[in-house]
Amino acid sequence: MTATRHIHLARRPKGVPVLDDFALVAADCPDAGEGEIQVAALIMSVDPYMRPRLDADQPLDVPLLGGGIGRVVQSRNPKFKEGDLVRHGAGFQELFVSSGRGVQVLNRDPALPLSVYMHALGGTGITAYGGLLETGALKDGEQVFVSTAAGAVGSVVAQIAKIKGCYVVGSTGAEDKAAWLRDEVGLDAVINYKAQPLAEALAAATPKGIDVYFENVGGGHLDAALPRMNVRGRIPVCGMISTYNGGGDGVRNLFSLIYGRIRMEGFVASDFGHLNAAFVDDMTGWLKSGQVKYQETVLEGFDRAPEGLIGLFSGANSGKMLIHIAD
Amino acid sequence: MTATRHIHLARRPKGVPVLDDFALVAADCPDAGEGEIQVAALIMSVDPYMRPRLDADQPLDVPLLGGGIGRVVQSRNPKFKEGDLVRHGAGFQELFVSSGRGVQVLNRDPALPLSVYMHALGGTGITAYGGLLETGALKDGEQVFVSTAAGAVGSVVAQIAKIKGCYVVGSTGAEDKAAWLRDEVGLDAVINYKAQPLAEALAAATPKGIDVYFENVGGGHLDAALPRMNVRGRIPVCGMISTYNGGGDGVRNLFSLIYGRIRMEGFVASDFGHLNAAFVDDMTGWLKSGQVKYQETVLEGFDRAPEGLIGLFSGANSGKMLIHIAD
Numbered sequence: 001m002t003a004t005r006h007i008h009l010a011r012r013p014k015g016v017p018v019l020d021d022f023a024l025v026a027a028d029c030p031d032a033g034e035g036e037i038q039v040a041a042l043i044m045s046v047d048p049y050m051r052p053r054l055d056a057d058q059p060l061d062v063p064l065l066g067g068g069i070g071r072v073v074q075s076r077n078p079k080f081k082e083g084d085l086v087r088h089g090a091g092f093q094e095l096f097v098s099s100g101r102g103v104q105v106l107n108r109d110p111a112l113p114l115s116v117y118m119h120a121l122g123g124t125g126i127t128a129y130g131g132l133l134e135t136g137a138l139k140d141g142e143q144v145f146v147s148t149a150a151g152a153v154g155s156v157v158a159q160i161a162k163i164k165g166c167y168v169v170g171s172t173g174a175e176d177k178a179a180w181l182r183d184e185v186g187l188d189a190v191i192n193y194k195a196q197p198l199a200e201a202l203a204a205a206t207p208k209g210i211d212v213y214f215e216n217v218g219g220g221h222l223d224a225a226l227p228r229m230n231v232r233g234r235i236p237v238c239g240m241i242s243t244y245n246g247g248g249d250g251v252r253n254l255f256s257l258i259y260g261r262i263r264m265e266g267f268v269a270s271d272f273g274h275l276n277a278a279f280v281d282d283m284t285g286w287l288k289s290g291q292v293k294y295q296e297t298v299l300e301g302f303d304r305a306p307e308g309l310i311g312l313f314s315g316a317n318s319g320k321m322l323i324h325i326a327d
Numbered sequence: 328m329t330a331t332r333h334i335h336l337a338r339r340p341k342g343v344p345v346l347d348d349f350a351l352v353a354a355d356c357p358d359a360g361e362g363e364i365q366v367a368a369l370i371m372s373v374d375p376y377m378r379p380r381l382d383a384d385q386p387l388d389v390p391l392l393g394g395g396i397g398r399v400v401q402s403r404n405p406k407f408k409e410g411d412l413v414r415h416g417a418g419f420q421e422l423f424v425s426s427g428r429g430v431q432v433l434n435r436d437p438a439l440p441l442s443v444y445m446h447a448l449g450g451t452g453i454t455a456y457g458g459l460l461e462t463g464a465l466k467d468g469e470q471v472f473v474s475t476a477a478g479a480v481g482s483v484v485a486q487i488a489k490i491k492g493c494y495v496v497g498s499t500g501a502e503d504k505a506a507w508l509r510d511e512v513g514l515d516a517v518i519n520y521k522a523q524p525l526a527e528a529l530a531a532a533t534p535k536g537i538d539v540y541f542e543n544v545g546g547g548h549l550d551a552a553l554p555r556m557n558v559r560g561r562i563p564v565c566g567m568i569s570t571y572n573g574g575g576d577g578v579r580n581l582f583s584l585i586y587g588r589i590r591m592e593g594f595v596a597s598d599f600g601h602l603n604a605a606f607v608d609d610m611t612g613w614l615k616s617g618q619v620k621y622q623e624t625v626l627e628g629f630d631r632a633p634e635g636l637i638g639l640f641s642g643a644n645s646g647k648m649l650i651h652i653a654d
Binding site: 268271 | 379565566571577578581582584586587588589590591593595
């Protein structure tokens with residue numbers, strides 16, 4: 001038995017979550033029993049998709065649902081050995097015991113930092129890859145608009161589209177992120193939607209219209225994109241972060257779907273298991289060659305997970321928001 | 328040269344069109360020249376899709392764009408003979424001359440009234456057929472919700488879905504239309520959205536969710552349907568009549584698209600030319616057997632076309648709104 005800590009949802013947030021919606025709770029972790037492993041958390045991920053769950057699916061007073069990378073510290077399960085790096089979905093626990101279900105050994109490429117397996121080579125990466133190439137059915141050279149293009153998903157979407165020879169416009173809400181997208185990533189146009197009227201800026205930035213709008217935001221972003229969509233355009237719907245905390249305007253331009261024969265379609269990362277081998281090959285190569293760049297915002301310390309999650313909704317992150325616990 | 332009449336758009340409507348937005352204009356129609364035909368209008372169609380055009384695509388002071396059925400009264404074109412019934416897209420003219428482009432001879436089944444070629448066997452019919460079966464990818468036995476189910480498109484959609492063994496819920500805005508859908512058409516549930524709170528009524532009427540929502544309305548209808556959609560559900564988007572005159576609420580529940588992997592997709596009748604032969608065979612059979620029933624609201628007299636078009640937005644029509652000019 002070892003002392004450890006959990007993060008619980010203490011009460012359901014009203015609107016944007018606040019720190020008091022969460023609780024840091026002391027707990028005991030048993031040793032691994034027969035067939036079990038004990039895992040120490042190294043890195044945890046906070047993601048926008050976690051917000052809607054706080055209203056319903058996430059039980060109160062149990063570890064917050066979520067995924068991370070850990071190291072096996074005890075193994076009585078033949079599939080794992082002590083020291084293995086693993087991906088897990090065990091939620092926000094510093095130390096935990098598992099039967100091994102839902103835990104996968106991580107085959108890390110030693111040339112890449114471990115943290116990329118939490119974004120470009122992790123859930124946000126395959127979300128971007130599958131959402132753009134499969135749901136969005138991107139064709140080489142098309143006109144692409146990516147919302148929250150400096151975010152963990154958006155930045156990978158934008159760079160895959162560039163690799164595919166597309167004209168790529170990205171939106172972001174801060175000047176430093178806009179500069180990164182323009183100067184480091186090399187997008188064709190970048191819109192700071194907090195500094196410019198989005199609809200006008202998007203119209204000016206998309207003289208050939210939009211074939212694929214990768215939707216992370218909803219609301220005003222969708223209303224700005226819809227009238228710019230080309231015939232038979234596609235809107236893969238990955239997220240609608242502007243709507244997660246309530247409020248915001250409803251969407252008024254859906255009429256554009258009709259004459260444009262636009263397809264809007266939702267998806268989640270787990271839809272793309274069949275793409276995983278191709279994704280890992282492609283993305284490992286793109287990261288090593290520098291064709292896919294990334295930013296990370298890393299908060300140090302297990303107890304800062306609520307702060308990290310809350311920060312997503314004010315754009316406190318540049319790129320992937322991570323919680324670092326141990327090496 | 329023969330005296331005739333046209334209906335023009337005199338000015339762009341603000342919100343719901345009013346009679347003064349249109350003008351009845353005297354004109355002269357020349358005789359058919361070499362290679363031409365002269366056609367007398369018999370029936371004309373007014374349709375919701377015409378409203379958005381009044382804001383932009385429809386020029387002022389020329390015949391209102393639209394389609395109808397006419398009879399060839401002069402022919403100097405070998406593809407047509409005098410007396411032929413034809414479909415045309417020549418717009419709102421009592422008598423007109425055409426090169427024959429965009430004019431097709433109508434092969435009428437003598438057992439059916441001519442007017443059905445303006446709806447169930449016309450543009451609204453193939454819109455319903457293609458939108459439901461191809462864009463909506465309907466499978467036998469699915470759960471279906473149809474908005475404006477007593478309308479020209481909706482009533483055909485609802486009945487095709489019944490023929491395909493589906494559970495079908497329809498919405499309409501008047502009690503007489505609801506009674507027709509319940510008692511004559513035999514839908515599984517009918518919601519009068521002006522008499523009941525739509526979202527609650529739809530939830531109660533769809534205990535197994537919705538696999539296909541056939542969208543004619545937008546706004547509150549879409550917001551009510553989205554949370555009821557089953558995983559991998561489809562929303563073929565035919566129209567959004569609630570939005571055509573401005574106003575109305577924006578759509579707030581699009582987030583449901585994501586986890587449901589819902590597909591929304593727009594279409595127009597002309598997408599389904601490849602289905603036309605199958606459509607005519609199927610629909611002719613369904614009409615003759617009584618499996619597809621219909622209602623018509625027929626206004627007598629060429630000059631009443633503006634009244635008919637305006638009436639669509641208050642639900643003045645039961646089923647297809649037609650303007651009858653001559654037999």
